[in-house]
Amino acid sequence: MSQNIVEIKDVTFTRGDRVIYKNMSFNVPKGKITAIMGPSGIGKTTMLRLIGGQLKPDSGDILFEQQSIPKMSRKILYQARKKMSMLFQSGALFTDMTVFDNVAFPIREHTSLNEELIRIIVLLKLELVGLRGAKNLMPSELSGGMARRAALARSIALDPDLIMYDEPFAGQDPISMGVLVKLIKSLNNVLNISSLIVTHDVTEVMSIADHVVIIADKGVIGEGSPQDMLKHESPLVQQFLQGLSDGPVPFHFEAKDYSKDLLSEQSEGDYQ
Amino acid sequence: MIAFWQNLGKSTIERLASIGRATSLLLGALFNVPNIKKGTPLLIKQLYSVGFLSLIIVIVSGLFIGMVLALQGYTVLQGYGAEGSLGPLVALSLLRELGPVVTALLFAGRAGSALTAEIGLMKATEQLSSLEMMAIDPLKRIVAPRFWAGMISMPLLALIFSAVGILGAHLVGVNWLGVDTGSFWSIMQAEVSFEKDILNGIIKTVVFAFLITWIALYRGYDCIPTSEGISSATTKTVVQSSLAVLGFDFVLTAIMFSS
Numbered sequence: 001m002s003q004n005i006v007e008i009k010d011v012t013f014t015r016g017d018r019v020i021y022k023n024m025s026f027n028v029p030k031g032k033i034t035a036i037m038g039p040s041g042i043g044k045t046t047m048l049r050l051i052g053g054q055l056k057p058d059s060g061d062i063l064f065e066q067q068s069i070p071k072m073s074r075k076i077l078y079q080a081r082k083k084m085s086m087l088f089q090s091g092a093l094f095t096d097m098t099v100f101d102n103v104a105f106p107i108r109e110h111t112s113l114n115e116e117l118i119r120i121i122v123l124l125k126l127e128l129v130g131l132r133g134a135k136n137l138m139p140s141e142l143s144g145g146m147a148r149r150a151a152l153a154r155s156i157a158l159d160p161d162l163i164m165y166d167e168p169f170a171g172q173d174p175i176s177m178g179v180l181v182k183l184i185k186s187l188n189n190v191l192n193i194s195s196l197i198v199t200h201d202v203t204e205v206m207s208i209a210d211h212v213v214i215i216a217d218k219g220v221i222g223e224g225s226p227q228d229m230l231k232h233e234s235p236l237v238q239q240f241l242q243g244l245s246d247g248p249v250p251f252h253f254e255a256k257d258y259s260k261d262l263l264s265e266q267s268e269g270d271y272q
Numbered sequence: 273m274i275a276f277w278q279n280l281g282k283s284t285i286e287r288l289a290s291i292g293r294a295t296s297l298l299l300g301a302l303f304n305v306p307n308i309k310k311g312t313p314l315l316i317k318q319l320y321s322v323g324f325l326s327l328i329i330v331i332v333s334g335l336f337i338g339m340v341l342a343l344q345g346y347t348v349l350q351g352y353g354a355e356g357s358l359g360p361l362v363a364l365s366l367l368r369e370l371g372p373v374v375t376a377l378l379f380a381g382r383a384g385s386a387l388t389a390e391i392g393l394m395k396a397t398e399q400l401s402s403l404e405m406m407a408i409d410p411l412k413r414i415v416a417p418r419f420w421a422g423m424i425s426m427p428l429l430a431l432i433f434s435a436v437g438i439l440g441a442h443l444v445g446v447n448w449l450g451v452d453t454g455s456f457w458s459i460m461q462a463e464v465s466f467e468k469d470i471l472n473g474i475i476k477t478v479v480f481a482f483l484i485t486w487i488a489l490y491r492g493y494d495c496i497p498t499s500e501g502i503s504s505a506t507t508k509t510v511v512q513s514s515l516a517v518l519g520f521d522f523v524l525t526a527i528m529f530s531s
Contacts, residue, residue, distance in 0.1 A: 052405050081407040092402035106406045109310075 004063075005030045005162050005194045006051055011060035013043070013050065020046055022218040023060070028162075028211070033188050033195040035205040038215035039240065044198040045089075047215070048164045051196070052086055053077045065161070082110060084162040089170060091151035093139040099126070100135040103154045110158060125153040128190075129183060145176030149183070156187060162194045163187070169201040177201075181208055202241055206230075214240060294490040300411035301419040301489065314417040322383045322418065323425025327432070329382055330375055334366075334433035337374060338440025341365055345441075346449050355451050359460030362441035363434075367464065367473045368529065371434035373521050376480035379426050380513040384488035387418055388509040391492030392502035400493075415489050422485030423478070430477040472528045479520055484513040 006028035013021045020043040028034045036044050049055045050062055053069045062069045064080055072080060093102050103122045107113060113121070126132040129149040139147055148168065155163055165184065169177050185208045188195045199205050206212070206226045214222040214229065214237055222229055222237040229237060238244075255261065341362045349355045391414065394400050400410045438460075445451040464470070488509045495505035 049401075054401065054404060078407040078409075081405055084405075086402070086405045088398040088402055090398050092398040094399055095397070106408075109406070109408050 003030055004028060005065060006196070007061075007063040007066075008047075008051075009061045009063065011050065011057045011062060013046065013055070013057045015046075019218055021057075024215070024219045025060075026213045026220050026223050028194060028196050030194050031188075031192060032210035033184065033197065033208055034211040034213065035209040036196065036198045036213045036215060037200055037202065037205065037240065040200065042215050044200075044215060045166050048086060048166055048196070048198055051164065052081065052084065082158060083160055084164065085155035085158070085160040086164040087148070087151055087155050087166060087168060089167045091139070091144075091147040093142075093147055093151055093154070095139050097139075098135065099131060099137050099139070099142070099150045099153075102139070102150060103157050106154065106157045121157070122153075125157055126150075128156070128187065129153045130179070143176075145172055145179065148172070148176075148180065152180075152183065152187075156191065156193075159191065160193060162196065165195065165197040165199070167199055168197060169199055169204050177204060184208060202243070206241075216240070290494070293494055294486070297411065297415065297490050297493055298486055300409075301415045304409060304412040304416050311417065314413070315420055318417045318421030319425055322387070322421040323429060326379060326382045326425070326429055329378055330429045330433050331436050333374060333378055334371075334436035335440040337370060337433075338362060338366065338437030339444045341370075341437070342441035342444040342449070346445055346451065355445075355449075356455035357459055357463075358441065358445045358451050359456040359458075360463035362445070363438055363460045363464050364469060366434040366437040367469045369521075369525070371430045371437065372473050372476040372480060373517060375426065375430040375433045375477065376484060376517040377514055379422075379429060379481070380484045380488075380510055380517065383422065383425075384484045384509045384513050385506045387422070387485070387488040388492035388495070388506045389502060391415075391418075391489065392495040392497070392505050395493070395495060396497035396499075396502060410493075415493065419485050419489060422488075423481050426481030426484070427474055427477040430473070434473070468528075472524075475528075476521065476524050479524060480517050483516045483520060487513045487516065 004027040008024060008026050010023045010025055011021050012019070012023055036047060038044055046055065050057055051064065051069065053072065056070045061071075064084065067076075067080065069077065069080065093099075094105065097105065100122055103125055104118050107118050107121060123132055123135070126135055129152050131146060131149055131153060134142065134146060134150070139150070142150060168180055168184065172180060181204050184195060184197065187193065197205055197209070206229075209226055212222070212224065212226055212229045213220055216236055221234055222232045224232075229241060232238065232241075342358060345358050345361045346355055349357055349361065391400075394414065400414065403410045403413060442453075442456060446453045446456050491505040491509045491512075495501045
């Protein structure tokens, strides 16, 4: 039996004329926390959508529990999606439902459990994320950190095998961030699930990740444990992990020579 | 010159792709009927927000349009001593034309725009993606109940519009201007045919309901998920569905009433 819950094999994906990935391969080990990191705009969220089957690669294969996601029929894909869940960057809570109903929503849709049992499951999940007291609040009454925790409770409602987190730490204050980091770690251990985190918050994710994949230049530039990554010889990996402004990834957007630009006449397109 | 043909080709392909996406959405809404237990509460909720909440604007507009029709009609008919025919004049205008068309235009502005904005915002806040990731088809959960709510409520709203319009005309024509109440109702009853006038009016409203709800849902579902994209999609819904209603009204009138 494979040790990986997800396997990305030689995936090439283009959007319009732009190549996002070229022959990219990496694995997401079962029962571990895997972090996908990389500079902004590199297509990290796109990878989650590929794994979730919302997008299809141009070539290559994506295996979830040894089954090919791109080759699945809609019906089988929906069966597979019941075993995975995704925490969106915005939380994506349904704004017309209370926190309780949001968490109960996937249970009501996919099971025929009675309301009393659903109530117990929802309260258990809300307790895990510390929001049992907020069960009757509407999403508009929650802070950003609380909304993300409520969405996390909803994403674990059906006890998935894999949880994908899309930028879970973005825009969080230090306290919420610390809470989320601990939550992800404890959920992974308590529920014995696999976690895939897409982020560029290096410090936070390196403290809890078991496996790190760094994406740049349309492919994987480094893969291994956090310790391996810190010792990685690639200057690109080191620039990213240490947050250096200059290195293989340039700070400046491509432009003509600075001095020439300053001394030249008003160029076409300026001051319009 | 080559750029012109390139642009023409590009916009044609985009339009065809857009028609394809709209058709696929329509088929999804038509054939993904939710089951009775889960679908009925969703449908009732949408009937409330799409239909019931449009009642006030439809009733008030119907009342005023009926009253204005009576005033205008009375002035002209009085010149020929035919003010007794005010009843059929108002009833035929409302049932054949004004009821379906004005209700459709109000429905596009009130409910169509709300549907587009709601679905567009659900897309922008990743609620539609999140449904898909929960293995729940958004066409079944979000689009289908709204489509059927539009199809059911718009013909009912048009009938209410016409009924209230006739009462408004009675208020002005009979109670204010002194037309005989017996001739108002009896000539109307004699002149208005159920099949030719009422049924054709209902057929028109069903067609308009289909057009408006389809355009509104498609525009919301296909919008660019930004504030600018949602605003543009909402505008497109109102403009395109209003034009579609007026265009189809001419075609349907030509088929139904030209002898």
